[in-house]
Amino acid sequence: MMLKSTLSAMALATTCLALPVQALDLDSMSEAEREAFRTEIRAYLLENPEVIMEAVAVLEQREAAAQQQDDVALVEQNxxxxxxxxxxxxxxxxxxxxxxxxxxxxxxxxxxxxxxxxxxxxxxxxxxxxxxxxxxxxxxxxxxxxxxxxxxxxxxxxxxxxxxxxxxxxxxxxxxxxxxxxxxxxxxxxxxxxxxxxxxxxxxxxxxxxxxxxxxxxxxxxxxxxxxxxxxxxxxxxxxxxxxxxxxxxx
Structure with missing residues (x-):
């Protein structure tokens, strides 16, 4: 779920420059606009699959840093x-x-x-x-x-x-x-x-x-x-x- 959310956010940021500002209001999109948006995301990821691994690497680095901070606190407490x-x-x-x-x-x-x-x-x-x-x-x-x-x-x-x-x-x-x-x-x-x-x-x-x-x-x-x-x-x-x-x- 975390990876899916990360990829969705990444795709949204990638396509925001290509879409009108009002189209970025997902709640106000029509079904046709939603489908176009999904197609745009999919096309971008297929053309740039390395972005997925970059996003995963960033996520893992953030999780490791958070774990290290938690560990430091646990050691200090004990x-x-x-x-x-x-x-x-x-x-x-x-x-x-x-x-x-x-x-x-x-x-x-x-x-x-x-x-x-x-x-x-x-x-x-x-x-x-x-x-x-x-x-x-x-x-x-x-x-x-x-x-x-x-x-x-x-x-x-x-x-x-x-x-x-x-x-x-x-x-x-x-x-x-x-x-x-x-x-x-x-x-x-x-x-x-x-x-x-x-x-x-x-x-x-x-x-x-x-x-x-x-x-x-x-x-x-x-x-x-x-x-x-x-x-x-x-x-x-x-x-x-x-x-x-x-x-x-x-x-």
């Missing part, structure tokens, strides 16, 4: 929950001038692809802080993995969480409790204590807060990123994120 919630794992350069927040799910194929790109970004830039948000949305196995990861962080600490996080990102099998136990044992974690903590209110709270935050930010898929005040919805390679970081630094 700044503390995004960058300093007190429970998310934080890595990279803790004193970095740019903070990158990642919403991820261990069963998400694009999250697995994004992980080495994020690591490459951190290594190449050296001045970016990373915040990881556990955001399980792909079924019970996703929730199980996130519960185990969050419990590991709360029971065993930040380094143990990162080691397990990386192992889960690389893991391609079925996520089950026995599989998680084997991963934990391989990392020499206290899997008994971690498994016992998985259903605790503290773990429940982290998952609930992350889901509430994602809902406020209109995040519906993974991976999703927030770089300072910019939303990055979906997978991006390291060079694209580097370009965005450079743009942010020049603002």
């Amino acid at each position: 700044r503390e929950a995004l960058f300093d919630d007190g429970h998310s794992w934080v890595g990279g350069n803790l004193e970095g001038d740019i903070t990158l927040v990642e919403f991820m799910d261990y069963r998400c194929g694009y999250c697995k692809r994004a992980s080495p790109e994020v690591e490459a970004l951190l290594a190449a830039d050296g001045n970016i802080k990373l915040v990881i948000k556990e955001y399980p949305i792909l079924g019970e196995a996703s929730v199980l993995a996130s519960r185990f990861a969050i419990a590991t962080q709360q029971v065993a600490g930040e380094d143990s969480y990162k080691a397990l996080h990386d192992a889960l990102i690389a893991f391609n099998g079925d996520i089950t409790e026995p599989a998680l136990r084997r991963l934990g044992n391989a990392l020499e974690l206290d899997t008994v204590a971690i498994l016992a903590h998985m259903s605790s209110p503290e773990v429940d709270q982290v998952i609930a807060e992350n889901h509430q935050l994602a809902q406020k930010l209109n995040i519906t898929g993974t991976p999703s990123f927030v770089m300072e005040d910019q939303m990055l919805r979906g997978f991006l390679p390291a060079d694209a994120m580097q370009q965005m970081a450079a743009q942010i630094r020049t603002q």
Whole structure:
């Protein structure tokens, strides 16, 4: 409907110079005048089809600009929950001038692809802080993995969480409790204590807060990123994120 309205407005502007001023009052047109007007529009578009793509491009640019403005406002409204919630794992350069927040799910194929790109970004830039948000949305196995990861962080600490996080990102099998136990044992974690903590209110709270935050930010898929005040919805390679970081630094 938006495209149709745009094209109609465009055609009207194009033909306004060719028609008498009084003929532009659509309500006062006769049927014959209306038909002539429609014919004129159609003929113009058939002779100049590139105008349609130009109109679509302008519309997409305006929509992207409006979305970016909305995203900036959403980030500002939820700044503390995004960058300093007190429970998310934080890595990279803790004193970095740019903070990158990642919403991820261990069963998400694009999250697995994004992980080495994020690591490459951190290594190449050296001045970016990373915040990881556990955001399980792909079924019970996703929730199980996130519960185990969050419990590991709360029971065993930040380094143990990162080691397990990386192992889960690389893991391609079925996520089950026995599989998680084997991963934990391989990392020499206290899997008994971690498994016992998985259903605790503290773990429940982290998952609930992350889901509430994602809902406020209109995040519906993974991976999703927030770089300072910019939303990055979906997978991006390291060079694209580097370009965005450079743009942010020049603002």
